[in-house]
Amino acid sequence: MTDDPIRVLVVDDHPVFRDGLCALLEAFEDLTVVGRSGCGAAAAELAHALRPDVAVLDLGLPDVSGCEAAQRIRARAPRVGLIALTLADDDASVFAALRAGMRGYLLKDADAGRVAQAVRTVASGAAFFGPAVAERLSGFFAAAPGAAAFPELTAGERAVLDLMAAGLSNPEIARRLIVSPKTVRNRISCIFAKLRVPDRAHAIVRAREAGMGRLRSAR
Template sequence: MSRLRVVIADDHPVVRTGMRALLSRDESFEIVGESSTVPETVRVVAEEQPSVLVLDLTMAGRSSLPSIPDLLAASPGTRILILTMQEDPAFARAALRIGAAGYLLKEAAAEELLGAARQVAQGGTYLQPAMGARLAVSDAGAPGADGDASLTARELQVLSLLALGHTNQEVARRLFVSVRTVETHRARVRDKLGTETRAELIAAARERGLLG
Protein backbone atom coordinates (compact mmCIF):
# COMPACT_ATOMS: atom_id res chain seq x y z
CA MET A 1 0.00 0.00 0.00
CA SER A 2 1.37 3.44 -0.94
CA ARG A 3 1.95 5.79 1.96
CA LEU A 4 0.03 9.05 2.36
CA ARG A 5 2.34 11.99 1.67
CA VAL A 6 1.90 14.77 4.24
CA VAL A 7 3.08 18.39 4.47
CA ILE A 8 2.92 20.10 7.87
CA ALA A 9 2.40 23.87 7.89
CA ASP A 10 2.72 25.64 11.25
CA ASP A 11 4.81 28.60 12.36
CA HIS A 12 5.77 26.99 15.68
CA PRO A 13 8.74 24.59 15.37
CA VAL A 14 7.70 22.68 18.51
CA VAL A 15 4.25 22.02 17.05
CA ARG A 16 5.74 20.83 13.75
CA THR A 17 8.12 18.53 15.62
CA GLY A 18 5.26 17.07 17.64
CA MET A 19 3.07 16.49 14.59
CA ARG A 20 5.98 14.95 12.68
CA ALA A 21 6.69 12.55 15.57
CA LEU A 22 3.02 11.62 15.88
CA LEU A 23 2.38 11.05 12.19
CA SER A 24 5.68 9.22 11.68
CA ARG A 25 4.62 6.60 14.25
CA ASP A 26 1.98 5.47 11.75
CA GLU A 27 3.51 3.67 8.78
CA SER A 28 0.70 4.81 6.48
CA PHE A 29 2.03 8.41 6.59
CA GLU A 30 5.18 9.87 5.05
CA ILE A 31 6.18 13.44 5.99
CA VAL A 32 7.48 15.01 2.78
CA GLY A 33 7.72 18.67 3.78
CA GLU A 34 7.26 21.38 6.40
CA SER A 35 6.62 25.12 6.20
CA SER A 36 6.19 28.05 8.55
CA THR A 37 4.66 30.80 6.37
CA VAL A 38 1.83 31.00 3.86
CA PRO A 39 4.04 31.69 0.79
CA GLU A 40 6.40 28.87 1.79
CA THR A 41 3.44 26.52 2.18
CA VAL A 42 2.20 27.28 -1.33
CA ARG A 43 5.68 26.58 -2.70
CA VAL A 44 6.18 23.33 -0.77
CA VAL A 45 2.73 22.02 -1.70
CA ALA A 46 3.34 22.82 -5.38
CA GLU A 47 6.67 20.97 -5.26
CA GLU A 48 5.63 17.93 -3.21
CA GLN A 49 2.00 17.42 -4.32
CA PRO A 50 1.10 15.82 -0.96
CA SER A 51 -1.95 13.70 -0.22
CA VAL A 52 -2.69 15.81 2.87
CA LEU A 53 -1.70 19.28 4.03
CA VAL A 54 -2.04 19.82 7.79
CA LEU A 55 -2.48 23.59 7.88
CA ASP A 56 -2.42 26.00 10.81
CA LEU A 57 -5.07 28.71 10.47
CA THR A 58 -2.69 31.60 11.22
CA MET A 59 1.03 31.67 10.47
CA ALA A 60 3.40 34.56 11.14
CA GLY A 61 0.43 36.83 11.85
CA ARG A 62 -1.25 36.06 8.53
CA SER A 63 -4.48 34.13 7.97
CA SER A 64 -4.08 30.97 5.92
CA LEU A 65 -7.70 30.91 4.77
CA PRO A 66 -7.33 33.16 1.69
CA SER A 67 -4.51 30.92 0.45
CA ILE A 68 -6.63 27.75 0.33
CA PRO A 69 -7.77 28.25 -3.31
CA ASP A 70 -4.13 28.90 -4.30
CA LEU A 71 -3.01 25.75 -2.49
CA LEU A 72 -5.66 23.67 -4.22
CA ALA A 73 -4.75 25.18 -7.58
CA ALA A 74 -1.07 24.36 -6.97
CA SER A 75 -1.89 20.76 -6.05
CA PRO A 76 -5.46 19.74 -7.00
CA GLY A 77 -5.09 16.30 -5.43
CA THR A 78 -4.14 17.62 -2.00
CA ARG A 79 -6.69 17.47 0.80
CA ILE A 80 -6.39 20.23 3.41
CA LEU A 81 -6.88 19.51 7.11
CA ILE A 82 -6.99 22.64 9.27
CA LEU A 83 -5.38 22.14 12.69
CA THR A 84 -5.89 25.20 14.86
CA MET A 85 -6.64 26.69 18.26
CA GLN A 86 -9.47 28.78 16.81
CA GLU A 87 -12.73 27.55 18.38
CA ASP A 88 -15.02 30.11 16.74
CA PRO A 89 -17.36 28.17 14.38
CA ALA A 90 -17.11 31.03 11.86
CA PHE A 91 -13.56 29.93 11.10
CA ALA A 92 -14.64 26.33 10.51
CA ARG A 93 -17.51 27.44 8.29
CA ALA A 94 -15.26 29.66 6.19
CA ALA A 95 -12.50 27.04 5.91
CA LEU A 96 -14.81 24.28 4.71
CA ARG A 97 -16.64 26.59 2.33
CA ILE A 98 -13.46 27.83 0.70
CA GLY A 99 -12.08 24.34 0.10
CA ALA A 100 -10.66 22.71 3.26
CA ALA A 101 -11.59 19.06 3.79
CA GLY A 102 -11.32 19.01 7.56
CA TYR A 103 -11.21 21.18 10.68
CA LEU A 104 -9.65 20.00 13.92
CA LEU A 105 -8.68 21.79 17.13
CA LYS A 106 -5.15 21.37 18.49
CA GLU A 107 -6.63 20.13 21.76
CA ALA A 108 -7.71 16.95 19.94
CA ALA A 109 -6.28 13.58 20.97
CA ALA A 110 -3.46 12.13 18.90
CA GLU A 111 -5.61 9.31 17.54
CA GLU A 112 -8.22 11.81 16.37
CA LEU A 113 -5.60 13.67 14.31
CA LEU A 114 -4.47 10.42 12.69
CA GLY A 115 -8.06 9.43 11.96
CA ALA A 116 -8.92 12.85 10.54
CA ALA A 117 -5.86 12.81 8.26
CA ARG A 118 -6.79 9.36 6.94
CA GLN A 119 -10.42 10.35 6.42
CA VAL A 120 -9.68 13.47 4.39
CA ALA A 121 -6.97 11.65 2.41
CA GLN A 122 -9.58 9.08 1.39
CA GLY A 123 -11.84 11.80 0.03
CA GLY A 124 -13.98 12.37 3.10
CA THR A 125 -14.65 15.46 5.20
CA TYR A 126 -13.80 15.69 8.88
CA LEU A 127 -15.21 18.13 11.41
CA GLN A 128 -14.34 17.64 15.06
CA PRO A 129 -17.59 16.61 16.82
CA ALA A 130 -17.40 19.40 19.42
CA MET A 131 -16.83 21.95 16.64
CA GLY A 132 -19.67 20.45 14.62
CA ALA A 133 -22.03 21.02 17.53
CA ARG A 134 -20.93 24.65 17.89
CA LEU A 135 -21.32 25.16 14.16
CA ALA A 136 -24.85 23.75 14.22
CA VAL A 137 -25.85 26.03 17.08
CA SER A 138 -24.23 29.03 15.36
CA ASP A 139 -26.02 28.32 12.07
CA ALA A 140 -29.34 27.93 13.82
CA GLY A 141 -29.01 31.27 15.55
CA ALA A 142 -27.30 33.34 12.87
CA PRO A 143 -29.71 35.46 10.82
CA GLY A 144 -27.12 36.05 8.11
CA ALA A 145 -26.10 32.44 7.63
CA ASP A 146 -28.26 31.84 4.55
CA GLY A 147 -26.90 34.87 2.75
CA ASP A 148 -23.33 33.94 3.63
CA ALA A 149 -23.79 30.55 1.97
CA SER A 150 -24.24 32.28 -1.37
CA LEU A 151 -20.64 33.51 -1.47
CA THR A 152 -18.42 31.44 -3.74
CA ALA A 153 -14.87 30.43 -2.78
CA ARG A 154 -13.47 33.08 -5.14
CA GLU A 155 -15.76 35.76 -3.69
CA LEU A 156 -14.60 34.85 -0.18
CA GLN A 157 -11.00 35.15 -1.35
CA VAL A 158 -11.63 38.56 -2.94
CA LEU A 159 -13.47 39.70 0.19
CA SER A 160 -10.57 38.72 2.44
CA LEU A 161 -7.97 40.47 0.27
CA LEU A 162 -10.01 43.65 0.01
CA ALA A 163 -10.60 43.64 3.76
CA LEU A 164 -6.84 43.34 4.28
CA GLY A 165 -6.44 46.63 2.42
CA HIS A 166 -5.50 45.53 -1.09
CA THR A 167 -6.71 47.59 -4.03
CA ASN A 168 -8.60 46.07 -6.95
CA GLN A 169 -5.37 46.16 -8.98
CA GLU A 170 -3.40 44.38 -6.23
CA VAL A 171 -6.09 41.72 -5.84
CA ALA A 172 -6.05 41.15 -9.60
CA ARG A 173 -2.27 40.63 -9.57
CA ARG A 174 -2.42 38.23 -6.62
CA LEU A 175 -5.19 36.15 -8.16
CA PHE A 176 -3.89 36.34 -11.74
CA VAL A 177 -7.15 37.76 -13.07
CA SER A 178 -8.16 41.03 -14.69
CA VAL A 179 -9.14 44.12 -12.73
CA ARG A 180 -12.57 43.90 -14.37
CA THR A 181 -12.99 40.38 -12.95
CA VAL A 182 -12.13 41.64 -9.47
CA GLU A 183 -14.60 44.48 -9.87
CA THR A 184 -17.27 41.97 -10.85
CA HIS A 185 -16.57 39.79 -7.80
CA ARG A 186 -16.52 42.87 -5.56
CA ALA A 187 -19.89 43.99 -6.91
CA ARG A 188 -21.37 40.56 -6.25
CA VAL A 189 -20.01 40.54 -2.70
CA ARG A 190 -21.43 44.02 -2.16
CA ASP A 191 -24.85 42.97 -3.45
CA LYS A 192 -24.96 39.76 -1.42
CA LEU A 193 -23.69 41.21 1.87
CA GLY A 194 -24.67 44.86 1.57
CA THR A 195 -21.08 46.05 2.08
CA GLU A 196 -20.12 49.46 0.72
CA THR A 197 -17.30 50.89 2.84
CA ARG A 198 -13.91 49.44 3.76
CA ALA A 199 -15.08 49.16 7.39
CA GLU A 200 -18.05 47.05 6.29
CA LEU A 201 -15.76 44.82 4.21
CA ILE A 202 -13.48 44.30 7.21
CA ALA A 203 -16.43 43.51 9.46
CA ALA A 204 -17.86 41.03 6.93
CA ALA A 205 -14.50 39.30 6.51
CA ARG A 206 -13.92 39.11 10.27
CA GLU A 207 -17.37 37.61 10.84
CA ARG A 208 -16.46 34.83 8.38
CA GLY A 209 -13.09 34.11 9.99
CA LEU A 210 -11.10 35.38 7.00
CA LEU A 211 -8.74 37.71 8.87
CA GLY A 212 -7.22 35.24 11.31
Protein backbone atom coordinates in the same frame (compact mmCIF):
# COMPACT_ATOMS: atom_id res chain seq x y z
CA MET B 1 -6.76 2.22 -2.90
CA THR B 2 -3.04 1.43 -2.65
CA ASP B 3 -0.86 0.40 0.27
CA ASP B 4 1.30 3.51 -0.11
CA PRO B 5 1.30 5.73 2.98
CA ILE B 6 -0.71 8.92 2.96
CA ARG B 7 1.59 11.83 2.17
CA VAL B 8 1.23 14.82 4.50
CA LEU B 9 2.47 18.41 4.38
CA VAL B 10 2.57 20.23 7.74
CA VAL B 11 2.43 24.04 7.87
CA ASP B 12 2.78 25.68 11.30
CA ASP B 13 5.01 28.55 12.41
CA HIS B 14 5.73 27.17 15.91
CA PRO B 15 8.77 24.88 15.52
CA VAL B 16 8.13 22.81 18.66
CA PHE B 17 4.49 22.15 17.75
CA ARG B 18 5.34 21.56 14.07
CA ASP B 19 8.07 19.06 14.88
CA GLY B 20 5.89 17.33 17.44
CA LEU B 21 3.03 17.03 14.97
CA CYS B 22 5.36 15.59 12.34
CA ALA B 23 6.65 13.03 14.83
CA LEU B 24 3.10 12.17 15.83
CA LEU B 25 2.05 11.58 12.23
CA GLU B 26 5.18 9.57 11.41
CA ALA B 27 4.35 7.22 14.31
CA PHE B 28 1.48 5.81 12.20
CA GLU B 29 2.62 3.32 9.56
CA ASP B 30 0.08 4.51 7.01
CA LEU B 31 1.12 8.18 7.25
CA THR B 32 4.31 9.90 6.13
CA VAL B 33 5.34 13.55 6.35
CA VAL B 34 6.79 14.65 3.01
CA GLY B 35 7.26 18.33 3.85
CA ARG B 36 7.03 20.90 6.59
CA SER B 37 7.06 24.69 6.68
CA GLY B 38 6.54 27.58 9.06
CA CYS B 39 5.62 29.88 6.20
CA GLY B 40 2.16 30.10 4.67
CA ALA B 41 3.45 31.80 1.54
CA ALA B 42 5.65 28.80 0.76
CA ALA B 43 2.89 26.24 1.35
CA ALA B 44 1.47 26.36 -2.19
CA GLU B 45 4.88 25.90 -3.80
CA LEU B 46 5.64 22.98 -1.49
CA ALA B 47 2.26 21.41 -2.23
CA HIS B 48 2.86 21.80 -5.96
CA ALA B 49 6.35 20.33 -5.75
CA LEU B 50 5.74 17.52 -3.26
CA ARG B 51 2.16 16.54 -4.21
CA PRO B 52 1.03 15.51 -0.73
CA ASP B 53 -2.36 13.89 -0.26
CA VAL B 54 -3.18 16.16 2.67
CA ALA B 55 -1.90 19.49 3.99
CA VAL B 56 -2.40 20.30 7.69
CA LEU B 57 -2.33 24.05 8.28
CA ASP B 58 -2.42 26.37 11.26
CA LEU B 59 -4.78 29.30 10.67
CA GLY B 60 -2.66 31.83 12.55
CA LEU B 61 0.40 31.93 10.30
CA PRO B 62 2.51 35.12 10.56
CA ASP B 63 2.94 35.95 6.86
CA VAL B 64 -0.34 34.96 5.20
CA SER B 65 -3.31 33.42 6.97
CA GLY B 66 -3.93 29.69 6.90
CA CYS B 67 -7.05 30.38 4.84
CA GLU B 68 -5.04 32.35 2.28
CA ALA B 69 -2.47 29.56 2.20
CA ALA B 70 -5.27 27.04 1.66
CA GLN B 71 -6.63 29.03 -1.29
CA ARG B 72 -3.16 29.21 -2.84
CA ILE B 73 -2.72 25.46 -2.41
CA ARG B 74 -6.06 24.83 -4.08
CA ALA B 75 -4.97 26.96 -7.03
CA ARG B 76 -1.59 25.22 -7.40
CA ALA B 77 -2.44 21.68 -6.26
CA PRO B 78 -6.22 21.23 -6.26
CA ARG B 79 -6.10 17.52 -5.40
CA VAL B 80 -4.57 18.16 -1.97
CA GLY B 81 -7.01 17.73 0.93
CA LEU B 82 -6.84 20.56 3.46
CA ILE B 83 -7.14 20.38 7.24
CA ALA B 84 -7.08 23.28 9.70
CA LEU B 85 -5.36 22.43 12.99
CA THR B 86 -5.73 25.53 15.08
CA LEU B 87 -6.46 27.18 18.44
CA ALA B 88 -9.32 29.17 16.89
CA ASP B 89 -12.79 27.78 17.59
CA ASP B 90 -14.95 30.84 16.84
CA ASP B 91 -17.63 30.87 14.15
CA ALA B 92 -15.76 33.30 11.92
CA SER B 93 -12.66 31.11 11.81
CA VAL B 94 -14.62 27.91 11.18
CA PHE B 95 -16.62 29.32 8.28
CA ALA B 96 -13.62 31.15 6.83
CA ALA B 97 -11.78 27.82 6.74
CA LEU B 98 -14.72 26.11 5.02
CA ARG B 99 -14.92 28.88 2.43
CA ALA B 100 -11.18 28.51 1.82
CA GLY B 101 -11.72 24.85 0.93
CA MET B 102 -10.75 23.12 4.17
CA ARG B 103 -12.32 19.67 4.45
CA GLY B 104 -11.15 19.14 8.01
CA TYR B 105 -11.08 21.32 11.13
CA LEU B 106 -9.51 20.29 14.42
CA LEU B 107 -8.45 22.15 17.52
CA LYS B 108 -4.87 21.78 18.68
CA ASP B 109 -5.91 19.88 21.80
CA ALA B 110 -7.00 16.93 19.61
CA ASP B 111 -5.30 13.66 20.51
CA ALA B 112 -3.00 11.76 18.14
CA GLY B 113 -5.64 9.25 17.08
CA ARG B 114 -8.11 11.95 16.10
CA VAL B 115 -5.53 13.85 14.06
CA ALA B 116 -4.55 10.66 12.24
CA GLN B 117 -8.22 9.85 11.65
CA ALA B 118 -8.77 13.32 10.19
CA VAL B 119 -5.84 12.89 7.80
CA ARG B 120 -7.11 9.51 6.64
CA THR B 121 -10.67 10.78 6.22
CA VAL B 122 -9.73 13.88 4.25
CA ALA B 123 -7.30 11.87 2.11
CA SER B 124 -10.24 9.63 1.16
CA GLY B 125 -12.18 12.66 -0.08
CA ALA B 126 -14.55 13.01 2.87
CA ALA B 127 -14.79 15.73 5.52
CA PHE B 128 -13.75 15.49 9.17
CA PHE B 129 -14.49 17.88 12.02
CA GLY B 130 -13.54 17.69 15.67
CA PRO B 131 -16.41 17.21 18.15
CA ALA B 132 -16.64 20.86 19.18
CA VAL B 133 -16.63 22.07 15.57
CA ALA B 134 -19.12 19.40 14.44
CA GLU B 135 -21.47 20.43 17.25
CA ARG B 136 -21.09 24.08 16.24
CA LEU B 137 -21.94 23.29 12.60
CA SER B 138 -24.90 21.11 13.57
CA GLY B 139 -26.22 23.86 15.80
CA PHE B 140 -25.79 26.43 13.05
CA PHE B 141 -27.75 24.44 10.50
CA ALA B 142 -30.35 23.29 13.02
CA ALA B 143 -30.96 26.91 13.99
CA ALA B 144 -31.13 28.05 10.38
CA PRO B 145 -34.41 29.48 9.05
CA GLY B 146 -36.77 26.70 8.00
CA ALA B 147 -35.78 24.21 10.71
CA ALA B 148 -39.15 24.55 12.41
CA ALA B 149 -41.04 24.82 9.11
CA PHE B 150 -39.57 21.62 7.66
CA PRO B 151 -38.96 19.21 10.56
CA GLU B 152 -39.09 16.29 8.14
CA LEU B 153 -35.81 17.39 6.56
CA THR B 154 -32.44 16.39 7.97
CA ALA B 155 -29.90 19.10 8.86
CA GLY B 156 -28.00 18.27 5.66
CA GLU B 157 -31.14 18.56 3.53
CA ARG B 158 -32.04 21.89 5.17
CA ALA B 159 -28.55 23.18 4.45
CA VAL B 160 -28.94 22.27 0.76
CA LEU B 161 -32.44 23.77 0.57
CA ASP B 162 -31.25 26.98 2.23
CA LEU B 163 -28.45 27.37 -0.31
CA MET B 164 -30.82 26.54 -3.16
CA ALA B 165 -33.10 29.32 -1.92
CA ALA B 166 -30.08 31.63 -1.81
CA GLY B 167 -29.60 31.03 -5.53
CA LEU B 168 -26.59 28.73 -5.49
CA SER B 169 -26.13 26.06 -8.16
CA ASN B 170 -25.48 22.40 -7.34
CA PRO B 171 -21.68 22.70 -7.84
CA GLU B 172 -21.61 25.81 -5.65
CA ILE B 173 -23.62 24.01 -2.95
CA ALA B 174 -21.24 21.05 -3.09
CA ARG B 175 -18.22 23.32 -2.64
CA ARG B 176 -19.90 25.28 0.14
CA LEU B 177 -20.91 22.22 2.15
CA ILE B 178 -17.76 20.26 1.24
CA VAL B 179 -19.71 17.28 -0.10
CA SER B 180 -19.78 15.58 -3.48
CA PRO B 181 -22.14 16.73 -6.26
CA LYS B 182 -23.80 13.32 -6.04
CA THR B 183 -24.60 13.94 -2.36
CA VAL B 184 -26.19 17.27 -3.28
CA ARG B 185 -28.31 15.62 -5.98
CA ASN B 186 -29.42 12.89 -3.56
CA ARG B 187 -30.39 15.44 -0.93
CA ILE B 188 -32.34 17.46 -3.47
CA SER B 189 -34.26 14.34 -4.49
CA CYS B 190 -35.10 13.72 -0.84
CA ILE B 191 -36.21 17.35 -0.46
CA PHE B 192 -38.56 17.06 -3.44
CA ALA B 193 -40.06 13.85 -2.03
CA LYS B 194 -40.45 15.09 1.54
CA LEU B 195 -41.85 18.50 0.59
CA ARG B 196 -43.98 16.93 -2.17
CA VAL B 197 -42.82 19.44 -4.78
CA PRO B 198 -42.23 18.59 -8.46
CA ASP B 199 -39.08 20.59 -9.11
CA ARG B 200 -36.41 23.00 -7.88
CA ALA B 201 -38.46 26.14 -8.53
CA HIS B 202 -41.31 24.96 -6.31
CA ALA B 203 -38.88 23.91 -3.57
CA ILE B 204 -37.26 27.35 -3.64
CA VAL B 205 -40.65 29.07 -3.37
CA ARG B 206 -41.52 26.94 -0.32
CA ALA B 207 -38.13 27.65 1.24
CA ARG B 208 -38.32 31.40 0.74
CA GLU B 209 -41.82 31.51 2.15
CA ALA B 210 -40.33 29.91 5.29
CA GLY B 211 -37.63 32.57 5.49
CA MET B 212 -34.78 30.52 4.06
CA GLY B 213 -32.14 31.64 1.58
CA ARG B 214 -30.27 33.97 3.92
CA LEU B 215 -26.99 32.05 4.21
CA ARG B 216 -25.47 34.31 1.55
CA SER B 217 -24.39 36.63 4.36
CA ALA B 218 -22.14 33.88 5.78
CA ARG B 219 -20.08 33.57 2.57
